[in-house]
Amino acid sequence: MKKEHISAWFQSLQDDICTEINNLENKNVFQEDRWEREGGGGGRSRAITGEIIEKGGVNFSAVHGKMPSKIANALGIAPNNFFATGVSIVLHPKNPMLPIIHMNVRYFETDQGDWWFGGGIDVTPHYVDINDAIFFHSFLKEKCDSYGDQWYPKFKTWADDYFFIKHRNETRGIGGIFFDRVNDKEFGSKESCFDFVMDIGNSFVPIYITLAERHKNKSYTKSNQEWQYLRRSRYVEFNLVWDRGTKFGLDTNGRTESILMSMPPRAHWVYDHQVVLGSPEDKTQNLLVKGIDWINYKEE
Amino acid sequence: MKKEHISAWFQSLQDDICTEINNLENKNVFQEDRWEREGGGGGRSRAITGEIIEKGGVNFSAVHGKMPSKIANALGIAPNNFFATGVSIVLHPKNPMLPIIHMNVRYFETDQGDWWFGGGIDVTPHYVDINDAIFFHSFLKEKCDSYGDQWYPKFKTWADDYFFIKHRNETRGIGGIFFDRVNDKEFGSKESCFDFVMDIGNSFVPIYITLAERHKNKSYTKSNQEWQYLRRSRYVEFNLVWDRGTKFGLDTNGRTESILMSMPPRAHWVYDHQVVLGSPEDKTQNLLVKGIDWINYKEE
Numbered sequence: 284m285k286k287e288h289i290s291a292w293f294q295s296l297q298d299d300i301c302t303e304i305n306n307l308e309n310k311n312v313f314q315e316d317r318w319e320r321e322g323g324g325g326g327r328s329r330a331i332t333g334e335i336i337e338k339g340g341v342n343f344s345a346v347h348g349k350m351p352s353k354i355a356n357a358l359g360i361a362p363n364n365f366f367a368t369g370v371s372i373v374l375h376p377k378n379p380m381l382p383i384i385h386m387n388v389r390y391f392e393t394d395q396g397d398w399w400f401g402g403g404i405d406v407t408p409h410y411v412d413i414n415d416a417i418f419f420h421s422f423l424k425e426k427c428d429s430y431g432d433q434w435y436p437k438f439k440t441w442a443d444d445y446f447f448i449k450h451r452n453e454t455r456g457i458g459g460i461f462f463d464r465v466n467d468k469e470f471g472s473k474e475s476c477f478d479f480v481m482d483i484g485n486s487f488v489p490i491y492i493t494l495a496e497r498h499k500n501k502s503y504t505k506s507n508q509e510w511q512y513l514r515r516s517r518y519v520e521f522n523l524v525w526d527r528g529t530k531f532g533l534d535t536n537g538r539t540e541s542i543l544m545s546m547p548p549r550a551h552w553v554y555d556h557q558v559v560l561g562s563p564e565d566k567t568q569n570l571l572v573k574g575i576d577w578i579n580y581k582e583e
Numbered sequence: 584m585k586k587e588h589i590s591a592w593f594q595s596l597q598d599d600i601c602t603e604i605n606n607l608e609n610k611n612v613f614q615e616d617r618w619e620r621e622g623g624g625g626g627r628s629r630a631i632t633g634e635i636i637e638k639g640g641v642n643f644s645a646v647h648g649k650m651p652s653k654i655a656n657a658l659g660i661a662p663n664n665f666f667a668t669g670v671s672i673v674l675h676p677k678n679p680m681l682p683i684i685h686m687n688v689r690y691f692e693t694d695q696g697d698w699w700f701g702g703g704i705d706v707t708p709h710y711v712d713i714n715d716a717i718f719f720h721s722f723l724k725e726k727c728d729s730y731g732d733q734w735y736p737k738f739k740t741w742a743d744d745y746f747f748i749k750h751r752n753e754t755r756g757i758g759g760i761f762f763d764r765v766n767d768k769e770f771g772s773k774e775s776c777f778d779f780v781m782d783i784g785n786s787f788v789p790i791y792i793t794l795a796e797r798h799k800n801k802s803y804t805k806s807n808q809e810w811q812y813l814r815r816s817r818y819v820e821f822n823l824v825w826d827r828g829t830k831f832g833l834d835t836n837g838r839t840e841s842i843l844m845s846m847p848p849r850a851h852w853v854y855d856h857q858v859v860l861g862s863p864e865d866k867t868q869n870l871l872v873k874g875i876d877w878i879n880y881k882e883e
Contacts, residue, residue, distance in 0.1 A: 316855070330854040338854070450833040450842075516846070523823035524833055533750040533824060542750075546816070546852035553848070554630040554638070555616070555840045 284473045289390045290345040290368035292477075294327070296388070296484045297343040297370050301329055303488045304341070304374075307495055308333040313341070318538050322348035324366075328541040331374070335381070335499050339374035340544030350393070351535060363393035369402075370484065371528075373545040374491065379511035380501040382408035382415065382456065383518060384491050385545070387528065388484045390477075398473070400480045401463040403438075404487065405446050406494075407456030407518060409511045410563055411570045413582055415494055416457045420577040422490055423460050426482045430470060434479075438462045443573040448521045453571040455521050510564050512551035519550050584773045589690045590645040590668035592777075594627070596688070596784045597643040597670050601629055603788045604641070604674075607795055608633040613641070618838050622648035624666075628841040631674070635681070635799050639674035640844030650693070651835060663693035669702075670784065671828075673845040674791065679811035680801040682708035682715065682756065683818060684791050685845070687828065688784045690777075698773070700780045701763040703738075704787065705746050706794075707756030707818060709811045710863055711870045713882055715794055716757045720877040722790055723760050726782045730770060734779075738762045743873040748821045753871040755821050810864050812851035819850050 305311050312333035319325035326344030333339075345368035355362040369389030376383065384406050392398035406419055420439070427435035438460035446455040460483070470476040522529050522545050532542040558564040605611050612633035619625035626644030633639075645668035655662040669689030676683065684706050692698035706719055720739070727735035738760035746755040760783070770776040822829050822845050832842040858864040 314854070332854075338852070340854070450836075450839045512849075519819060519850075520823060520843075523820060524830070530824070536750075539750045540855045543820075543852065544854060548853070549812075549849065549851050550819075551849050552638070552843065552846035554614070554632075554640070554844060 284477060286366050286368070286390070286392060289477060292481065293345070293368055293370045293388065293390075293484075294343050296481075297327065297329070297341055300341050300370075300372065300487055303492060304331065304333070304336065307492060307499075308335055312336065316540070318541070320346045320348070320538075321536075322346070324348070326538070326541065328538070328544065330544055335376060335378070335495060336374045337377040338546075338548035340372065340541070342371045342541050342544060344369060344371075344541070354531075354535060357531075360393065360397055361395065363395045363397075365391065365393050367391045371545075372487065375515065375547045376495070376499075378499055378501060379409040379503050379507040380412075381495060381498040382406045383515075383547075384487075384494070386484070386487045388480050390480070399464040399466045400476050401465065402480060402483055403442060403445070403459060403461035404483060404490070405442055405456060405459035405461070406490075407514070408567070409507070409514045411457060411567045412498075413577075413580055415497070416577040416580065418493065419457065419459065419490060422486060423483075424578060426486055427460065427479075429482075430475065430479050434462075435460070440574075446521070447525075447573065448517060449525060451517060451520070453517070453568070454573055455518065455571075457570070457575075457577060458573075509551065512549060513553060513556060515547035516550040516552050518545075518547060522546070584777060586666050586668070586690070586692060589777060592781065593645070593668055593670045593688065593690075593784075594643050596781075597627065597629070597641055600641050600670075600672065600787055603792060604631065604633070604636065607792060607799075608635055612636065616840075618841070620646045620648070620838075621836075622646070624648070626838070626841065628838070628844065630844055635676060635678070635795060636674045637677040638846075638848035640672065640841070642671045642841050642844060644669060644671075644841070654831075654835060657831075660693065660697055661695065663695045663697075665691065665693050667691045671845075672787065675815065675847045676795070676799075678799055678801060679709040679803050679807040680712075681795060681798040682706045683815075683847075684787075684794070686784070686787045688780050690780070699764040699766045700776050701765065702780055702783055703742060703745070703759060703761035704783060704790070705742055705756060705759035705761070706790075707814070708867065709807070709814045711757060711867045712798075713877075713880055715797070716877040716880065718793065719757065719759065719790060722786060723783075724878060726779075726786055727760065729782075730775065730779050734762075735760070740874075746821070747825075747873065748817060749825060751817060751820070753817070753868070754873060755818065755871075757870070757875075757877060758873075809851065812847075812849060813853060813856060815847035816850040816852050818845075818847060822846070 312331045313329040316328045324346030329341045331339040347366040350365045372386045386404040388402035424435040442458040442461035445461045612631045613629040616628045624646030629641045631639040647666040650665045672686045686704040688702035724735040742758040742761035745761045
């Protein structure tokens with residue numbers, strides 16, 4: 284399994300996802316920027332401005348070079364030449380009834396033989412829809428289960444812990460799965476790891492297209508939109524304060540415009556905002572907690 | 584100089600500033616929340632919703648207790664009982680011609696006899712106005728100079744370095760002054776330190792009222808406002824990614840709503856936004872660099 288093979292697959296995943304988003308939007312909504320990294324490698328950033336997706340990005344990168352000692356320390360490995368490739372997506376829909384989605388799949392190796400995969404996919408509804416949550420988590424569980432029963436519970440819990448806005452004491456959304464530094468110790472072989480990562484990458488389109496078809500034409504009010512802008516500000520807070528990928532990128536002179544493609548087009552902050560008891564916003568707020576077994580969730 | 588004396592002065596500074604802001608707005612624009620800290624102490628948060636100041640806060644706090652070892656490590660001192668008090672202000676005006684302003688004055692001591700003052704004041708214009716910059720920096724220089732010629736250049740440079748958005752390679756605005764861990768080694772005595780901090784605290788009202796009177800009634804366009812929302816998103820990025828006070832507060836379970844009072848009411852992100860060459864926005868962008876000698880700045 285050569286690194287070129289992995290990065291080529293990631294690149295084709297980017298293409299496939301962009302094609303499907305263009306189909307959904309019924310036109311080309313992407314602006315592509317190719318960039319090169321000073322230390323080696325580069326990427327293809329694709330920013331979206333659409334009718335359904337108000338703002339978002341589907342980014343591919345494959346970078347290599349001498350690892351800064353700061354990064355080696357953070358990873359707990361000796362400074363080496365490294366290679367890293369991946370695809371990152373964040374979509375901020377216009378319609379508040381359609382959730383924000385994020386996916387990342389990545390591969391990392393050093394010339395000393397260390398290697399691992401990482402990734403995750405999580406959904407941030409402005410309004411939690413239980414049927415969506417059941418569909419999304421069931422889909423992920425099925426993908427995970429074909430590699431062993433242990434993975435969905437492990438990676439689902441990891442997502443609950445990772446996509447957590449500590450200073451708000453709330454999850455970013457309904458979670459999903461998250462995994463990092465996964466290699467043959469977990470999956471038996473590199474091929475099996477890569478198969479898993481490809482399965483997750485390929486899940487993006489059926490998941491988001493399903494959600495988009497369900498909600499893209501739903502009507503909404505000014506007040507729904509106001510709540511969407513508040514939820515987006517929480518998304519900003521998570522990404523800028525807690526997301527390790529964002530912090531790492533900004534701290535190591537990554538391409539800022541590609542890293543911050545995850546920012547929403549518009550966000551609002553209101554001092555000490557309180558939801559109305561019993562409202563749909565209140566219901567959503569109460570579901571932003573860790574440890575919900577979405578697949579078996581029963582509405583009261 | 585007892586700590587109670589210092590915190591009482593900070594509390595009266597908060598009152599004075601709120602009175603002047605209410606005078607400017609011609610009504611009471613503050614919502615006050617008193618809060619207590621689990622480990623000891625508490626504060627008075629005052630959030631603004633006004634006609635001139637769209638959103639902002641004037642916060643006072645005085646907290647004490649056992650210092651978490653994480654904080655002691657970060658400060659490079661032994662874990663002790665500590666006491667910290669201060670006033671923090673951020674104002675986001677409605678009119679894009681009026682700048683954002685921030686001020687913080689603070690005092691810290693441990694029961695082992697360590698103590699210091701810190702603080703700063705900086706201005707973030709959406710559109711840089713050279714006359715404002717000259718007025719603002721001249722005002723600060725005069726205050727600093729009465730304690731010695733060295734302080735304005737030192738604290739002005741410190742502000743340039745501190746209020747810097749590294750991942751954008753731009754300053755947050757036109758800077759101001761910033762200082763930290765200042766004690767009798769710098770100012771000869773604790774009294775003299777406190778005098779300086781009081782002078783800076785008392786500068787807030789004459790500075791901001793002058794700027795507000797100059798610009799509060801200026802007309803502006805939709806496109807000015809759009810630029811304001813973009814500049815605000817940079818403010819968000821600075822505060823959440825780089826501001827040590829914000830990070831420290833969020834990391835140590837401070838009161839989130841008080842810490843994030845610095846967030847703007849509304850912010851926009853646009854992928855790879857480019858200003859029009861030669862436009863007022865371009866002019867401002869070009870002035871967001873370190874090391875400008877504002878007092879002697881000559882427009883070309």
